[in-house]
Amino acid sequence: MSQTSANMNDLKKNIPDELDKHLLNDFQYGFPLEPRPFKKIAERLGTTEDVVIDRLNELQDQGTVSRVGAVFRANSIGASTLAAMSVPEKKIEGVAAMVSDYSEVNHNYLREHHFNLWFVVTASDEQALNVVLDDIEHRSGLPVMYLPMQEDFHIDLGFDLKWT
Amino acid sequence: MSFVMATSQVKQTPQSGHNVHLDDIDRKIIQATQAGLPLVSRPYDDIAMQIGISADEVLKRMCKMQQCGIIRRIAAVPNHYALGYKANGMTVWDVPDDRIDELGKQVGTLEFVSHCYHRPRYLPGWRYNLFAMVHAHTREEALQLVSRIADLLGEGCRGHDVLFSTRILKKTCMRLIS
Numbered sequence: 001m002s003q004t005s006a007n008m009n010d011l012k013k014n015i016p017d018e019l020d021k022h023l024l025n026d027f028q029y030g031f032p033l034e035p036r037p038f039k040k041i042a043e044r045l046g047t048t049e050d051v052v053i054d055r056l057n058e059l060q061d062q063g064t065v066s067r068v069g070a071v072f073r074a075n076s077i078g079a080s081t082l083a084a085m086s087v088p089e090k091k092i093e094g095v096a097a098m099v100s101d102y103s104e105v106n107h108n109y110l111r112e113h114h115f116n117l118w119f120v121v122t123a124s125d126e127q128a129l130n131v132v133l134d135d136i137e138h139r140s141g142l143p144v145m146y147l148p149m150q151e152d153f154h155i156d157l158g159f160d161l162k163w164t
Numbered sequence: 165m166s167f168v169m170a171t172s173q174v175k176q177t178p179q180s181g182h183n184v185h186l187d188d189i190d191r192k193i194i195q196a197t198q199a200g201l202p203l204v205s206r207p208y209d210d211i212a213m214q215i216g217i218s219a220d221e222v223l224k225r226m227c228k229m230q231q232c233g234i235i236r237r238i239a240a241v242p243n244h245y246a247l248g249y250k251a252n253g254m255t256v257w258d259v260p261d262d263r264i265d266e267l268g269k270q271v272g273t274l275e276f277v278s279h280c281y282h283r284p285r286y287l288p289g290w291r292y293n294l295f296a297m298v299h300a301h302t303r304e305e306a307l308q309l310v311s312r313i314a315d316l317l318g319e320g321c322r323g324h325d326v327l328f329s330t331r332i333l334k335k336t337c338m339r340l341i342s
Contacts, residue, residue: 016247023240024240024242024247025242027239027240028237028239028240028241028242029237029238029239030237030238030239031237031238031239031240033208033223033226033227033230033238034223035206035208035209035219035223036205036206037201037207037208038203038205038207039205049205053203053204053205056203056240057203059240060200060203062246063243063246064242064243064246064247065240065241065242065243066200066241066242066243067199067200067201067241068200068201068203068239068240068241069197069198069199069200069201069238069239069241070194070197070198070226070229070230070235070236070237070238070239071235071236071237071238071239071241072194072198072234072235072236073233073234073235073236076233076234077186077191077194077234082283082295084290096333097333099333100333100334105334106334106335106336107334107335107336108332108333108334108335109252109329109331109332109333110329110330110331110333111254111327111328111329111330112327112328112330113325113327115290115327118254118327119334145286145289145290147283147284147286147290147295148283148284149281149282149283150281150282150283150284151264151265151268151281151282152272152279152280152281153265153268153269153271153272153280153281153282154272154277154278154279154280154281161242161247
């Protein structure tokens with residue numbers, strides 16, 4: 001197989017077909033809470049349980065589906081906060097890697113701003129959360145801005161995907 | 165370090181959220197499912213086996229957790245970035261405190277906003293109290309969405325900014341119980 005056709009196949013593999021689109025878009029909420037959920041989905045999409053399970057496995061392997069399961073409300077169990085730091089350019093790689101290393105940090109993003117490092121810390125309780133935040137301040141020598149959620153205004157029904 | 169004062173202030177104000185009673189079995193269910201359900205014919209049976217309860221009990225408890233809001237939704241969760249939504253903009257807004265609930269609810273219902281939160285200001289360094297995440301294929305498309313939020317807020321917007329992500333260093337699902 002030539003290089004080009006191999007690439008074409010790889011590309012094709014990751015382009016969602018009609019079934020994939022439904023699996024990706026239609027079950028962002030209301031995933032069946034019943035003994036055989038994939039059978040129920042298959043009935044709705046006019047296919048078989050095995051096909052649905054296989055496709056979801058593939059989508060998960062490709063990374064287009066992060067996971068199939070419950071989305072938990074932030075702060076419903078334990079404590080969490082969004083945090084931000086303004087890290088000088090020459091220290092950013094080291095500080096960013098140090099922050100990512102904490103198992104309590106589940107999201108960590110570089111953003112274009114004076115506050116250039118943004119992360120979410122989740123811990124079992126407020127005290128455990130503060131230990132992590134204090135530790136990050138101490139090790140980096142930089143202040144951490146904490147912005148815990150005060151109110152959630154979003155009714156989370158997923159996100160209507162548009163295909164390009 | 166102009167926001168150190170505010171930092172200690174927030175530390176004294178716990179934000180641990182809803183006081184919903186969870187017992188050990190609920191916690192075990194969360195622990196067993198937080199990384200995703202097994203993709204098998206009877207996924208809840210697998211979870212039940214791990215915990216040593218019936219599948220029926222798992223379903224009942226998950227249903228209850230959904231009703232009380234611990235579980236927001238049960239979903240096949242798409243990875244937006246992998247699907248071409250490469251422009252991830254955290255939009256931040258300075259709105260009057262006495263209008264935050266009214267305006268926040270309006271922004272929260274926009275179909276292109278994936279998260280919308282009231283967060284504290286950090287004066288003088290950080291004036292923004294309303295956060296809304298937008299996801300788009302390109303920056304231009306994202307900026308159009310930002311202007312739609314600005315239109316909606318009208319005079320309620322005293323200033324705003326958009327922080328695009330340049331690199332995702334870590335993105336794992338929330339580990340509620342480790």
